[in-house]
Amino acid sequence: MKQEDQETRFKTLIDDLVPVLSHADKQGLLQKEVIPKNFFEKNPNQIIQAHQEYIESQPTHEKTSVTQKLKKGYHNVYEFYHDIKLVAGNEIAQHDVGSDEYVQTDFFYKFATEILLREVGTIGLRLQAHEIEEDTLGILRDDFDKISNSYTVSNGEIITYLHKYEEPVAPAFHGVYGSQQPVQTKTITQPLFTSLIGKSSIDPRNSVVPDPYQLAKVVGSSKALAGNSSTFRFFSKATSRIPPLSQAPAQVLDSFFHPNWYTIEAPKWLIYKERTLKPPVDSTLVKNVESDDLRAYEKKCVTMSFAPTSDSRNSVLSEELKTSVWLNHIGLKKVEEIRRSYYEKQSSPIPVANEVATSEKVAEGNDKTELISVDNLSDADSNVIKLENLASFNPEAYLSFQELKKEKSDLVKSPREVQKAISIHLLQLNKLRQQRFLQSGSIEPSSAELVVYKKIIKLMTLLAETAQGQQVSLALSKKLPVLLNEYHGVLPGPLPQKNISSTKAGRLSGIRGPYKKRGRFA
Numbered sequence: 393m394k395q396e397d398q399e400t401r402f403k404t405l406i407d408d409l410v411p412v413l414s415h416a417d418k419q420g421l422l423q424k425e426v427i428p429k430n431f432f433e434k435n436p437n438q439i440i441q442a443h444q445e446y447i448e449s450q451p452t453h454e455k456t457s458v459t460q461k462l463k464k465g466y467h468n469v470y471e472f473y474h475d476i477k478l479v480a481g482n483e484i485a486q487h488d489v490g491s492d493e494y495v496q497t498d499f500f501y502k503f504a505t506e507i508l509l510r511e512v513g514t515i516g517l518r519l520q521a522h523e524i525e526e527d528t529l530g531i532l533r534d535d536f537d538k539i540s541n542s543y544t545v546s547n548g549e550i551i552t553y554l555h556k557y558e559e560p561v562a563p564a565f566h567g568v569y570g571s572q573q574p575v576q577t578k579t580i581t582q583p584l585f586t587s588l589i590g591k592s593s594i595d596p597r598n599s600v601v602p603d604p605y606q607l608a609k610v611v612g613s614s615k616a617l618a619g620n621s622s623t624f625r626f627f628s629k630a631t632s633r634i635p636p637l638s639q640a641p642a643q644v645l646d647s648f649f650h651p652n653w654y655t656i657e658a659p660k661w662l663i664y665k666e667r668t669l670k671p672p673v674d675s676t677l678v679k680n681v682e683s684d685d686l687r688a689y690e691k692k693c694v695t696m697s698f699a700p701t702s703d704s705r706n707s708v709l710s711e712e713l714k715t716s717v718w719l720n721h722i723g724l725k726k727v728e729e730i731r732r733s734y735y736e737k738q739s740s741p742i743p744v745a746n747e748v749a750t751s752e753k754v755a756e757g758n759d760k761t762e763l764i765s766v767d768n769l770s771d772a773d774s775n776v777i778k779l780e781n782l783a784s785f786n787p788e789a790y791l792s793f794q795e796l797k798k799e800k801s802d803l804v805k806s807p808r809e810v811q812k813a814i815s816i817h818l819l820q821l822n823k824l825r826q827q828r829f830l831q832s833g834s835i836e837p838s839s840a841e842l843v844v845y846k847k848i849i850k851l852m853t854l855l856a857e858t859a860q861g862q863q864v865s866l867a868l869s870k871k872l873p874v875l876l877n878e879y880h881g882v883l884p885g886p887l888p889q890k891n892i893s894s895t896k897a898g899r900l901s902g903i904r905g906p907y908k909k910r911g912r913f914a
Contacts, residue, residue: 409508418496458479
């Protein structure tokens with residue numbers, strides 16, 4: 393009965409994972425018949441190598457696929473991981489490193505392995521909380537250890553090069569007065585290296601690089617950071633002094649951080665735990681036996697939470713800024729795509745784009761007073777004259793509205809045409825303003841300037857509404873400084889130099905000056 397329960401749990405787990413993996417399988421790896429029917433390797437690190445040896449020893453063998461084996465059922469999680477790694481390793485060896493097929497195959501293997509580890513760990517914690525039989529937990533624990541110990545994100549290979557160059561040795565002082573000797577040099581070896589070459593951990597092929605380059609493996613550091621670090625001060629070493637300028641630096645900015653970085657809080661991991669109370673203890677050794685804090689202890693919780701895993705309330709970039717940028721650059725585009733696809737399915741003519749609708753809206757309805765006056769002027773049948781429209785009538789606004797109607801055919805083409813019209817009218821407005829200053833020096837702008845000004849305002853409003861969520865080809869000047877972040881403080885500077893006194897030093901007390909000899913015969 394226990395064996396049947398174990399197989400039922402494994403089958404339920406794998407059946408839940410198959411739809412997710414099938415959706416992520418872009419190359420149909422689950423349907424490819426490359427798995428030998430009688431092949432199984434217990435060591436997870438030797439699956440691909442053992443598969444190659446098996447093929448060479450038995451060329452004519454029966455093959456099957458993961459989909460066909462799913463119909464028969466897997467007995468444990470490691471068997472499913474075994475076949476996924478075998479299929480991915482066989483497929484990735486047929487493509488060049490860095491190609492699209494290579495990257496997609498490597499991504500599918502990583503995705504399948506990580507989601508399998510996550511689900512196995514979750515089920516193990518849930519079964520442990522319910523005190524299930526030790527046999528089931530032992531099988532899950534062994535499979536989890538096998539998969540996690542053999543899984544690596546990358547093979548860790550980099551390309552290195554030993555750069556050797558000669559540097560002359562500084563001559564000693566006694567060499568200046570002695571005989572001339574040949575200049576001595578010393579050879580300096582400087583190791584250079586690249587980033588990871590992008591090779592997958594399941595690629596069985598050997599990496600070959602030309603001379604004089606070599607391959608090396610990157611080994612991760614086992615040093616773990618403490619969990620109670622609150623600021624970025626923890627990530628930098630403490631420096632006692634700033635080295636003087638005369639000393640040659642050994643490294644570039646070694647252990648130096650900006651002083652303001654110390655006050656920026658690092659994101660904190662949120663931990664969700666349950667707290668329960670122990671039974672009250674009557675003892676004279678405890679001062680306050682009624683305090684709940686003394687009786688509280690943490691209990692392991694296996695419940696899952698949808699809350700965020702990190703606290704970024706005091707971070708530099710807020711979540712509101714991230715969501716706003718996403719909405720303006722990506723979200724509104726997706727809304728436009730959904731709207732267009734909906735009208736295409738309805739087999740009805742697609743409504744005019746945003747620029748056409750907003751152009752009529754802005755040009756005709758931006759100013760309510762202008763809209764009322766134009767309607768009354770165009771209505772020839774009505775003999776009723778409203779005093780409100782007559783009082784609010786503005787001839788300059790009417791002229792700008794008529795000019796916008798004339799240019800409607802050009803403005804609705806694209807936002808580029810609207811930008812071009814704005815630039816032309818800005819030059820025209822500047823020219824009118826200069827003429828007004830040169831003539832009489834009057835302060836009040838002319839009616840022509842007001843017409844052009846209101847026309848520019850309408851066009852800028854039109855451009856702002858039509859270009860929302862779209863990439864407008866507006867070339868910004870790179871010469872204008874833009875303030876991104878403002879930090880209060882100063883950068884660490886050099887040590888202050890001591891002022892050398894320019895006054896002449898007096899004669900020392902132990903040295904006597906010239907004096908007249910006495911007691912001598914001439």
